[in-house]
Amino acid sequence: xxxxxxxxxxxxxxxxxxxxxxxxxxxxxxxxxxxxxxxxxxxxxxxxxxxxxxxxxxxxxxxxxxxxxxxxxxxxxxxxxxxxxxxxxxxxxxxxxxxxxxxxxxxxxxxxxxxxxxxxxxxxxxxxxxxxxxxxxxxxxxxxxxxxxxxxxxxxxxxxxxxxxxxxxxxxxxxxxxxxxxxxxxxxxxxxxxxxxxxxxxxxxxxxxxxxxxxxxxxxxxxxxxxxxxxxxxxxxxxxxxxxxxxxxxxxxxxxxxxxxxxxxxxxxxxxxxxxxxxxxxxxxxxxxxxxxxxxxxxxxxxxxxxxxxxxxxxxxxxxxxxxxxxxxxxxxxxxxxxxxxxxxxxxxxxxxxxxxxxxxxxxxxxxxxxxxxxxxxxxxxxxxxxxxxxxxxxxxxxxxxxxx
Amino acid sequence: xxxxxxxxxxxxxxxxxxxxxxxxxxxxxxxxxxxxxxxxxxxxxxxxxxxxxxxxxxxxxxxxxxxxxxxxxxxxxxxxxxxxxxxxxxxxxxxxxxxxxxxxxxxxxxxxxxxxxxxxxxxxxxxxxxxxxxxxxxxxxxxxxxxxxxxxxxxxxxxxxxxxxxxxxxxxxxxxxxxxxxxxxxxxxxxxxxxxxxxxxxxxxxxxxxxxxxxxxxxxxxxxxxxxxxxxxxxxxxxxxxxxxxxxxxxxxxxxxxxxxxxxxxxxxxxxxxxxxxxxxxxxxxxxxxxxxxxxxxxxxxxxxxxxxxxxxxxxxxxxxxxxxxxxxxxx
Numbered sequence: 003x004x005x006x007x008x009x010x011x012x013x014x015x016x017x018x019x020x021x022x023x024x025x026x027x028x029x030x031x032x033x034x035x036x037x038x039x040x041x042x043x044x045x046x047x048x049x050x051x052x053x054x055x056x057x058x059x060x061x062x063x064x065x066x067x068x069x070x071x072x073x074x075x076x077x078x079x080x081x082x083x084x085x086x087x088x089x090x091x092x093x094x095x096x097x098x099x100x101x102x103x104x105x106x107x108x109x110x111x112x113x114x115x116x117x118x119x120x121x122x123x124x125x126x127x128x129x130x131x132x133x134x135x136x137x138x139x140x141x142x143x144x145x146x147x148x149x150x151x152x153x154x155x156x157x158x159x160x161x162x163x164x165x166x167x168x169x170x171x172x173x174x175x176x177x178x179x180x181x182x183x184x185x186x187x188x189x190x191x192x193x194x195x196x197x198x199x200x201x202x203x204x205x206x207x208x209x210x211x212x213x214x215x216x217x218x219x220x221x222x223x224x225x226x227x228x229x230x231x232x233x234x235x236x237x238x239x240x241x242x243x244x245x246x247x248x249x250x251x252x253x254x255x256x257x258x259x260x261x262x263x264x265x266x267x268x269x270x271x272x273x274x275x276x277x278x279x280x281x282x283x284x285x286x287x288x289x290x291x292x293x294x295x296x297x298x299x300x301x302x303x304x305x306x307x308x309x310x311x312x313x314x315x316x317x318x319x320x321x322x323x324x325x326x327x328x329x330x331x332x333x334x335x336x337x338x339x340x341x342x343x344x345x346x347x348x349x350x351x352x353x354x355x356x357x358x359x360x361x362x363x364x365x366x367x368x369x370x371x372x373x374x375x376x377x378x379x380x381x382x383x384x385x386x387x388x389x390x391x392x393x394x395x396x397x398x399x400x401x402x403x404x405x406x407x
Numbered sequence: 408x409x410x411x412x413x414x415x416x417x418x419x420x421x422x423x424x425x426x427x428x429x430x431x432x433x434x435x436x437x438x439x440x441x442x443x444x445x446x447x448x449x450x451x452x453x454x455x456x457x458x459x460x461x462x463x464x465x466x467x468x469x470x471x472x473x474x475x476x477x478x479x480x481x482x483x484x485x486x487x488x489x490x491x492x493x494x495x496x497x498x499x500x501x502x503x504x505x506x507x508x509x510x511x512x513x514x515x516x517x518x519x520x521x522x523x524x525x526x527x528x529x530x531x532x533x534x535x536x537x538x539x540x541x542x543x544x545x546x547x548x549x550x551x552x553x554x555x556x557x558x559x560x561x562x563x564x565x566x567x568x569x570x571x572x573x574x575x576x577x578x579x580x581x582x583x584x585x586x587x588x589x590x591x592x593x594x595x596x597x598x599x600x601x602x603x604x605x606x607x608x609x610x611x612x613x614x615x616x617x618x619x620x621x622x623x624x625x626x627x628x629x630x631x632x633x634x635x636x637x638x639x640x641x642x643x644x645x646x647x648x649x650x651x652x653x654x655x656x657x658x659x660x661x662x663x664x665x666x667x668x669x670x671x672x673x674x675x676x677x678x679x680x681x682x683x684x685x686x687x688x689x690x691x692x693x694x695x696x697x698x699x700x701x702x703x704x705x706x707x708x709x710x711x712x713x714x715x716x717x718x719x720x721x722x723x724x725x726x727x728x729x730x731x732x733x734x735x736x737x738x739x
Contacts, residue, residue, distance in 0.1 A: 031498045034491060060498045064487060065540030072484035072537065073491035076455065079478050080495040081506075102480050204506075208476035209496055211451035211519055212508030216471040218479035225468050 022047035024155035031082035034073030081207025104139030109162035126365020127177030270299030434647025457529030489523035527568035
C-alpha cells in the first residue's frame with residue numbers, strides 16, 4: 003500500500019511537479035517512459051515518489067519513446083492503468099503508436115510538455131509536437147499553468163476511462179514557461195484525488211485468462227472504415243463526458259473548466275485566439291487595450307480534440323476581427339488555428355476578419371507589447387471592415403518582415 | 408507446471424489454443440512452431456505478436472485463430488509488449504487485483520506464460536532495439552523468433568537474417584550478382600550476451616527438442632530467447648510438402664545447429680556460469696550443398712561462376728560448428 007503524501011493546502015510546484023503529483027495520485031499500475039527535455043522532471047519526480055514508497059505500481063524506464071508508448075498500449079490492453087510523459091522528438095517517435103493506442107480504444111494518459119521539433123534542434127517550448135499529434139485520435143486537453151496541468155491530468159483519467167469514451171488523453175503544457183516555472187498550486191489530498199478518479203475499470207483484459215481476447219487485429223477495406231468511423235463518433239461525443247467531468251471537478255474544487263475559454267468576450271470587438279501560456283499574456287494585453295478604449299478579448303481552447311466547434315462559434319459571437327496565433331511552423335499553409343477557426347466562423351455564417359500570426363517558435367519570447375501590436379492590427383481591420391494588414395504575419399521574427407497574402 | 412510429452416500422437420491431441428485453419432501458406436513452418444510452443448504447457452498463455460505473416464494471417468477481423476489472449480501493436484514492439492504485459496501481471500499479482508479466474512490458476516501453481524512471436528524482420532532488424540531493451544531490463548517472458556530469413560510478409564525482401572547467396576526481392580541474383588552479400592547475424596549469441604538465463608535454437612522438425620527447450624524456458628525466471636528455423640515455402644521456394652525435409656536438411660548439415668546457452672546467476676543476479684550445450688549432433692553431417700540444392704532461392708549458386716559461394720557456405724558452417732563444439736567442451 004502506497005504511503006500517503008502529506009500535501010499543504012497550497013504547494014509551490016512547477017508544471018512538471020504538478021503533473022508528476024497528479025500521476026502519483028492516479029494510482030497508475032504501469033508507467034513506461036523515457037526522458038526528454040523539458041518533460042524529464044515528470045519521470046524523475048515519479049521515480050523518486052516510487053523510491054520513497056508513494057507509488058504501488060511499476061515504473062519501467064524503457065529504451066525509447068516508441069517503446070514507452072508501446073508499453074502503455076500493452077499494459078492498457080492487459081487491463082491496467084497506464085500513463086507516460088514526453089515532449090517533442092520523443093513525441094514524434096511515438097506517433098505510430100499514438101494511432102495504435104486510440105485505434106485500440108485504450109484509455110492511456112500522457113502528459114505532453116510542448117517543445118519545438120528539430121531541425122534545427124531546439125529544446126524550448128512551442129506547439130509543434132501538439133500539432134503533430136492532433137489528428138491521432140486522442141482527446142487533447144490544454145493547460146496554461148501548473149495548477150491547470152495538475153487539474154487536467156487528474157481529469158484526463160476520469161474522462162478517458164469513462165465507459166462511453168475509452169480513448170487515450172493527452173494533457174499539454176508549455177515547455178519551460180509552464181513546466182519549469184514554480185507557481186502556487188492547490189492540490190487535492192491523496193484520498194480525495196483517488197476517490198475523484200475512481201478505480202480503473204478493465205475492459206477486455208488480457209490478464210483474464212478465462213476470457214481470451216484478441217487485441218490489435220487486421221482489418222482491410224471491408225471493416226477498417228467502420229472502425230475508424232466509430233472511433234471518430236466516440237471521440238466527437240466524448241465532449242459530453244468531458245463536460246460532466248469538468249462539472250464534477252468544479253463541484254469538488256470550485257475550479258471551473260470549459261471546452262472553450264473566454265476572457266472579456268461579452269462585448270469584444272477584437273480577439274486573440276491562442277493556446278497555452280500565451281493566453282495569460284494576452285489577458286494582460288487585452289486589459290491594457292481596454293484602457294485605451296479598444297474592446298479586446300481572449301479566446302482559447304481547453305479541449306483541442308474533440309474540437310469544440312459550436313462553442314468556438316458562440317465564443318467569437320459578434321467579434322469584428324480575430325487573430326489566430328499559431329505556435330508551430332505551418333509548413334506551407336496557414337496555421338492550424340487559422341484554418342479551424344475560420345472554418346467554424348464561416349460555417350456559422352460569420353465573416354469577421356481573421357488574421358494569422360506565427361509566433362514563439364523554438365521558445366522565442368512573446369511579450370505583452372507584441373500582443374498589443376496584434377490588437378492594434380485587429381483594431382485597424384475591425385474599423386475598416388476588411389483586412390488592412392497581411393493575413394499571415396510572423397510575430398517577433400528578427401530581420402525583414404515576413405508576411406503572406 | 409511441466410507438461411509431459413510422450414509421443415507425437417499424444418502431443419497432437421493436446422488442447423489446441425491456436426487454430427491451424429488460418430490464412431498462412433500451405434506448408435508454412437510458422438504454424439508448426441506456434442503449435443509446438445503453445446502445446447508445451449497446459450498453463451495459461453498470453454501472446455504478443457509482431458506485424459508479419461503470423462499476425463496478418465491469424466487475426467483478420469472479425470475472426471481470430473487465437474484461443475489465448477493475444478495482442479498485436481506494430482512491427483517493432485512485440486518484445487516490449489510482452490515484457491510490459493509481464494510487468495502488468497506482476498503488479499496486479501502484488502496488488503492482489505488479478506482477475507479471479509487468473510488468481511485461481513496462480514493459486515494452483517499455474518502462472519501464465521507470456522510469449523512474444525516475431526519474424527526475423529521484426530526481431531533481427533526493426534524490433535531489435537525493443538528486444539534488446541526488454542532483455543536488458545530482465546522481464547519474465549519468452550521471445551520466439553520465427554526465422555524464415557526474409558521479409559516474407561511483404562514479398563521476400565532481405566533482412567539481416569538472410570544468409571549469403573540467397574536470392575531475395577531486394578538482393579536478387581542476376582547476371583552480375585549471386586544474391587545476398589552478407590552473412591547471417593548471430594542472434595542466439597547476441598541474446599545470450601544480454602545475460603538472458605536461457606536461449607536456444609530450435610527446428611520444428613525436431614519437435615521433442617523444441618518442446619523441451621520451450622519447457623526449460625518456461626521454468627526459468629527472466630527473458631528467454633528461442634530462435635526457431637522456419638522454412639518458408641513461398642520465399643525459399645520449396646514444395647509445401649517438403650517443409651520438414653528442408654528443415655531436417657538444415658539441421659543435419661549443421662547449417663541450423665540445435666543448441667542452448669544457459670546463464671546461471673547467483674542470488675545477486677551475477678552470472679557465475681555460462682554453458683553452451685549442443686542438443687542434437689547429426690550422426691553423419693551432410694554437405695551444405697544438399698541443403699542449398701533443396702531450395703530454389705539458392706539455385707543460381709550452382710552455376711559455375713557462383714560455386715565459390717557454396718564453398719564459402721561450407722567453410723562458414725564448419726567454422727561455426729567447430730566454434731559451438733569448442734564452447735560446449737570448454738563449458739562456456
